[in-house]
Amino acid sequence: MSVPTPSRALVESLVRDTLFRNLGKASPASPAPTLVVNSSARHMHITQENLEILFGAGYKLEVFKWLYQEGQFASTATVTLIGPRRRIIPNLRILGPCRNLTQIELAFTDSIQLGIDIPVRASGEIEGTPGGYVMGPKGMIEMPNGIIRAARHVHMHPSDADFYGVKHRDFMKMRVMSAQCTTTFEDMLVRVDPSFKLEVHIDTDEANAAALDKATKVGLVR
Ligand SMILES: [Zn+2]
Incomplete structure (x- = not known):
């Protein structure tokens, strides 16, 4: 089985982050973590x-x-x-x-x-x-x-919580942008755990109401 080769940009970003970590501070240009909904x-x-x-x-x-x-x-x-x-x-x-x-x-x-x-x-x-x-x-x-x-919620690793400036049990908003029915969800419960990967969970009614599968962009806001 072949291992997929990381893109040049990803490698560069990983190297940059490692360098900054070694210097004991967060990368000022660290990109937003990938949000999966x-x-x-x-x-x-x-x-x-x-x-x-x-x-x-x-x-x-x-x-x-x-x-x-x-x-x-x-x-x-x-x-x-x-x-x-x-x-x-x-x-x-x-x-x-x-x-x-x-x-x-x-x-x-x-x-x-x-x-x-x-x-x-x-x-x-x-x-x-x-x-x-x-x-x-x-x-x-x-x-x-x-x-x-x-309750609609977002799983976060502690590093994601740092990135968004939130803590366990805070609430955020999520904006789902689409051509015809952009929707903002409020009361998005933040759940932080070292075992978590950044991912929002909404139910099927919520996903249908926001036409999630036709979304052009999603974002979390405080
Ligand atoms: Zn969940």
Whole structure:
């Protein structure tokens, strides 16, 4: 397998940054980090314990498609959600790896489909949120809570947070420019972690409203 050759400009910029780092200061001409914006389709995070109830003892998630964040993947496993009003969302994909919390992230359109109000929450903050039943090929679980609309957010490495002058749990705005419907999203939650790569996550309703796939430019502003 051949390794792609970095472009001359990239090499020069890496060399320049290394030189400045060695001098103990940030490069004054350091270019803006590449901003990746992705829409998250409805999905489920799950504990290994709940996974084994749905798919059988010893079941392990398998990679269907790697995601942009290191180690995160869409798995081959899908389930059916039965909401509190007995309405159904089929083919709900489980993301891996397993977590210490079972949580389902839906879009506003899904909440209309289910006929329930689903609050916007930061991932993991599920107290007081609706629950439901989840059906897998080998069993069913009852979630007492854990159905949320994920707050639009941006993953950042600490170096990205430095670049934008923000810190963990700050809010930013994101502008999505396109020929016909330029849109600015407010309340974009900043999440900083050394394991993160710079990436915005919005849901499918938000991406559709802003015609994300036709965007000519995206930018974050404080
Ligand atoms: Zn995310």
